[in-house]
Amino acid sequence: MRMSGFDTPEQLPEKVELLRQAVEAKITQLTEANRAHRRKIFDLYTIFEISRHLNGMLETESLLDSILLTAIGQMGTGGAAIAIQQSPEEGKLVFVKAKGISNNRWEGVSCEAGGPLCQFLLRRNQAILLKELGERIGSQTGEVEKLAAIEAELVIPLSVKNRLEGILILTGKISGLPYSENDIEFLSILANQLAVTMENARLYEMEKNTNVRLRDTQNQLIRLEKLAALGELSATIAHEVNNPLGIIKNYLALIAPQLTPEDPNYPFYQVIKEEVDRIAKIVRQLLDFYRPKAEEIAPVDLSQILDETVVLFEKQLSSSNIEVIKNLPRSLPKIEASPAQLKQVFLNLLMNAREVMPEGGKLEVITRSENGYVEAEVADTGEGIAPENLEKIFEPFFTTKREKGGTGLGLSVCLGIISKSGGIIRAQNRTPKGAAFLVRLPVKEKI
Structure with missing residues (x-):
């Protein structure tokens, strides 16, 4: 008799075949899992190396x-x-x-x-x-x-x-x-x-930009301290010079009716009058430098102000064979400043740019907004600024145009105006040549 629960010899090959298939399926499954595992390890290693x-x-x-x-x-x-x-x-x-x-x-x-x-x-x-x-x-x-x-x-x-x-x-x-x-x-x-x-x-x-702004602010503070001391001294000197200057002008006015263009002394009178007028102009600049005129502060579109200033000076630029390239978007946030004083700043920058391109060139005027500030850039294709002068150009009385009658007060006044508006003005050289002046002003806070 055959005992129940045991396979007959005829059934054994079938059982063995099923067992073999099960083992092969398990081996295939483990192989695929191993392959996937190795792929993930390789992927993670690749990601690690890339990172x-x-x-x-x-x-x-x-x-x-x-x-x-x-x-x-x-x-x-x-x-x-x-x-x-x-x-x-x-x-x-x-x-x-x-x-x-x-x-x-x-x-x-x-x-x-x-x-x-x-x-x-x-x-x-x-x-x-x-x-x-x-x-x-x-x-x-x-x-x-x-x-x-x-x-x-x-x-x-x-x-x-x-x-x-x-x-x-x-x-x-x-x-x-x-x-x-x-x-x-x-x-x-x-x-x-x-x-x-x-x-x-x-x-x-962000950290790099913050450090740049911090350095600019520190330099600005140092300049402002110098400006305050020099401004007070300048005002004192201007007042002292103004008194005798007024007397000289009065005597010149008395002499004028007694001279005719044919008089041999008339050319000397003309030279004295022109030089006295030049001194008077410098005295006025010194007084304005120390006590700038009060101007109405209002919300200002920096692009519009710069565009209007360029239009005002366009004829002089064109006659000097200077091509103006404008990028002045009108969608920028507004700032709080004096429109008249800003025009004075930009006019000064445009005049300087014209002077450094006597043979003509390109002048770029650009405005943009960035991180709560509005920036204006005036860039030329002149010879650039000597590296040793970059830190000096905003100092009062520093000028490289002494022989042309420069007083060295233009950029100092610009610095005072921009600083009073809570902004920064700086200069840098461009590659391959030329210089750029950057005016950075805080955006007007929304109430």
């Missing part, structure tokens, strides 16, 4: 180039583009760089930081195919269509500390293969590291 390389980059321009090249190299895509938030006040992420995508497709494309697209990407914090993105948020805002126009196939948010630092988009792979789950997982992990490097670069640039 180590990029963490040493603190200049935003170089960093963005490296991010694009890294993404293209790792995924084998035909192109990539990146959008960043250039200014928190604008509330937009603007595409600023691309590789492998024609400029006319991505330049000027932006997304609202508070819009559905950016908010969804911030919440998701993971790479997503454009097709799926369109299904998730719809097309009411047209932002998905903007990305499609750039040929985006994969969209990767770059966020850190619940803040969307940027958006990286990739076009399709050169091979024509679709993006796999492993690709999306790899890019999502990599994106976190890229966002950290971008945040580090942003903080570094």
Whole structure:
């Protein structure tokens, strides 16, 4: 008799075959798991090496180039583009760089930081195919269509500390293969590291700009202290000179009727009168320098003021064969200042620019807003400023135009006007030649 529960000899081969198949399936499963595990280790090592390389980059321009090249190299895509938030006040992420995508497709494309697209990407914090993105948020805002126009196939948010630092988009792979789950997982992990490097670069640039402004402010304070001391001395001297000068002018007025152009002494009278007038002009400048005239303070459009000043001086610039290049947007925030005094500052800068380009050249006048300030730049293509004079040009009585009758008070007065408005004025040389004067004024606070 056969005992129940035991296989017969006929059944054993079948059982062995089933067992063999089960073992092979398990081996295949373990092999695939091992392969996936090794891939993840390799991916993490790759991400570590990429992060180590990029963490040493603190200049935003170089960093963005490296991010694009890294993404293209790792995924084998035909192109990539990146959008960043250039200014928190604008509330937009603007595409600023691309590789492998024609400029006319991505330049000027932006997304609202508070819009559905950016908010969804911030919440998701993971790479997503454009097709799926369109299904998730719809097309009411047209932002998905903007990305499609750039040929985006994969969209990767770059966020850190619940803040969307940027958006990286990739076009399709050169091979024509679709993006796999492993690709999306790899890019999502990599994106976190890229966002950290971008945040580090942003903080570094903020610190660098803060240090520059701090240094400018310290230099401004030193200059203002010198101005105060020299201004008081100048006013005292001006008052002392003014009294005898008035007497000389009175006697000249008495002599004038007794002289005719034919008189041999008439040329001497003319020279004395011109020199006395020149001294009187210097005395007035000294007094104005110490006690500037009170001007009405009002909300001012810096672009409009600079444009009006250029128009006022345009004929002289044109006659000197100087081409004026203007970039004066009228959408800038307003500042609190005296319009008349600002025109005086810009007129002085324009006159100086004309003098340093006797053979003609180009004059650029630019305005822009940045971090709560409005800036105006007046740049020429002259010979530039001697390095040893850059720190001296705003000092009273310092001039390189003594033989042309320069008093050295023009830029000192400009410094006083800008400082009184809470701003900064500085000069720097340009490459390959020329100099630029930058006027920086605080934006009028909204009430």
